[in-house]
Amino acid sequence: MTTPNMHDWLNEHGDFLYRFALARLRDPHLAEDVVQETFLAAIKSPDFAGQSAPRTWLTGILKHKIIDVMRKNVREIAASDLMSDEDANMDEFFDETGHWAEKPLAWDMPEGALEQKQFLGILQSCMEKLPAKLAQLFLMRDVHETDNEEICKELNISATNAWVMLYRARMGLRKCLEINWLGA
């Protein structure tokens, strides 16, 4: 039998796939679920037997599963609370003349390894403070480098909606970082 052994794959790549999913979905249960779906899809795939680079192949399947989850999640906000309070939400950042209510600070980026680690830790907790779905859309765009058109098509939202959501995510994150990292 030349058929690869799925159990070996699970042992060799399972944790890697889990971390890959966790980094993007941020929820351990969701991450486990998509890894499970990935292995199930893999075993049913006709391409299964001929795989010489299983990690790459499995990661490819996993990416689609992750996008499926994100799509479901983000679609919920896309329709409901997206456009309604758009301006209200941004009012905290700007005064009535359109100037910054609180001026952005100069960021001194950490250079040492320890400082960098601290910075990433704060960034992570700031990501956790964002509404989960917004954070996922943001990761999908800025980390996954999912094409913007593809995001809109996948999520069935307009480009304008996507820009507004990404703008909100960035505004929220940078504010959170200034408060928690720079102590502003």
Added chain:
Amino acid sequence: MLDCKQSSQLISQSLDRSLTLRERFALQLHLIICEYCKRFSQQVQTLRIALKQMVNSIENNSMIEMSSAAKKRIADLVEANHSQT
């Protein structure tokens, strides 16, 4: 003339689409006179880089493992589906 609110929107959007010539021009003009929006522009780019680092650091952290319960569940499911085919 753009205000900071409009300018910050364009700065964010410039990461997601190509701005029109007119928009780029208006934004550049604003950035010449506005130190704060210039900072904001650097910050959103820093965010993008830092987020990638954050994701990489989780991905490469071998201390993080799937729970053994989940592993067992997946192994069982794989087993069950394999014998079917």
